[in-house]
Amino acid sequence: MEHNILVTRSSMPGFEEYCEEIKELWDSHWLTNMGVKHKQLQAELENLLNVPHVTLYTNGHLALENVIAAMNLPQGGEVITTPFTFASTTHAIVRNGLTPVFCDINAEDFTIDTTKIESLITDRTCAIVPVHVYGNVCDVEEIDRIAKKYGLKVVYDAAHAFGVKYKGISTACFGNASMFSFHATKVFNTIEGGAVCFSDDALVQLLNDMKNFGIHGPEEVAFVGGNAKMNEFQAAMGICNLRHLDAAIVKRKAVVERYRSHLDGVEGIQLSPIQADVESNYAYFPVVFDEKKFGASRNEVMDALAENGIGARKYFYPLTNTFAAFHGEFDANKTPVALHISKRVLTLPLYEELALEDVERICKVILNCKK
Ligand code: T4K
Numbered sequence: 001m002e003h004n005i006l007v008t009r010s011s012m013p014g015f016e017e018y019c020e021e022i023k024e025l026w027d028s029h030w031l032t033n034m035g036v037k038h039k040q041l042q043a044e045l046e047n048l049l050n051v052p053h054v055t056l057y058t059n060g061h062l063a064l065e066n067v068i069a070a071m072n073l074p075q076g077g078e079v080i081t082t083p084f085t086f087a088s089t090t091h092a093i094v095r096n097g098l099t100p101v102f103c104d105i106n107a108e109d110f111t112i113d114t115t116k117i118e119s120l121i122t123d124r125t126c127a128i129v130p131v132h133v134y135g136n137v138c139d140v141e142e143i144d145r146i147a148k149k150y151g152l153k154v155v156y157d158a159a160h161a162f163g164v165k166y167k168g169i170s171t172a173c174f175g176n177a178s179m180f181s182f183h184a185t186k187v188f189n190t191i192e193g194g195a196v197c198f199s200d201d202a203l204v205q206l207l208n209d210m211k212n213f214g215i216h217g218p219e220e221v222a223f224v225g226g227n228a229k230m231n232e233f234q235a236a237m238g239i240c241n242l243r244h245l246d247a248a249i250v251k252r253k254a255v256v257e258r259y260r261s262h263l264d265g266v267e268g269i270q271l272s273p274i275q276a277d278v279e280s281n282y283a284y285f286p287v288v289f290d291e292k293k294f295g296a297s298r299n300e301v302m303d304a305l306a307e308n309g310i311g312a313r314k315y316f317y318p319l320t321n322t323f324a325a326f327h328g329e330f331d332a333n334k335t336p337v338a339l340h341i342s343k344r345v346l347t348l349p350l351y352e353e354l355a356l357e358d359v360e361r362i363c364k365v366i367l368n369c370k371k
């Protein structure tokens with residue numbers, strides 16, 4: 001019986017390395033509330049990403065919720081975003097009392113279709129929340145042009161795009177702010193965790209207060225904030241994992257190249273493009289199946305993989321604009337490309353330790369489905 005393969009597997013440092021990193025926490029008894037590890041990781045990330053400011057969070061979702069709140073948008077304002085994403089993106093908008101307006105994605109790299117943004121702008125539009133889905137970089141130049149023309153804020157959901165560069169610039173540097181997820185399933189993890197990256201100095205204190213109950217000083221609580229601080233154990237994990245990030249990306253690249261060598265050019269299979277001017281982090285490996293040409297549907301391929309102990313996932317199906325949570329408020333037919341892709345996409349296993357022989361095994365099962 002061959003071993004099971006899950007869709008991903010957390011990158012972890014050596015046990016000894018992590019123990020060494022957390023040793024001083026036993027001496028200091030300082031476990032959270034922006035301690036030394038938190039500050040160290042923040043400084044390392046500012047340096048690595050070449051961005052003026054990084055604020056660390058207990059998870060990516062709260063990072064996104066907080067930074068959207070920090071944009072000071074009008075209650076009920078409209079925020080243009082895409083439905084082809086994890087629940088977090090849409091929820092962060094709605095939980096801020098804002099209204100998501102869903103823009104379609106483009107069929108090539110699955111990011112927001114910038115040719116469709118302007119027709120969605122009304123006098124209530126206040127922001128755009130695009131998603132660098134799978135680590136594919138959005139058309140940041142066009143988004144910047146539109147935002148400037150209409151006076152809109154831009155907050156990128158860059159949950160998948162840590163370590164990705166466009167024209168040599170980190171994805172941390174675009175828009176008013178970018179959010180990264182450091183969840184266990186991401187290219188770089190702090191167990192759970194997240195960050196907001198930005199250049200506006202005025203946001204530093206605001207974001208720090210927001211993630212700490214609105215406490216502005218020892219005797220001043222300036223507003224009703226929540227609690228979203230990254231703790232010292234998370235930060236220590238990040239410090240360790242950062243040392244191995246480059247090596248992890250090299251291994252992921254080899255996995256992706258092996259997948260491409262088998263699946264690229266197969267009739268009925270569409271792969272994510274290799275984007276021009278982009279340094280990838282090889283975060284996800286989505287495959288879109290055209291049943292008519294391939295001879296098997298996405299669901300049939302997924303079932304065949306499952307029968308062979310291989311856990312592929314439907315990231316991202318269903319679309320967020322179809323969630324029961326929204327009681328039919330949105331019409332997914334207005335985002336037809338996203339709807340089409342979400343019914344056909346399958347994300348294959350990808351992590352740094354995935355053996356190339358396992359990639360061979362996965363591709364064999366997929367290609368055996370072809371009729
Ligand atoms: N925006 C976007 C676009 C996102 O994709 C996400 C998160 C966010 C925002 C919010 O960021 P966070 O608040 O999560 O930091 C996973 C992740 O939980 C989630 O972080 C991620 N996106 C989403 C795309 O995927 P599930 O429900 O698919 O995870 P789960 O538990 O099924 O795990 C998937 C596989 O990962 C498992 O089969 C094995 C492996 N795994 C999982 C865990 C929990 C590990 O190897 N170690 C682990 O600790 O959501």
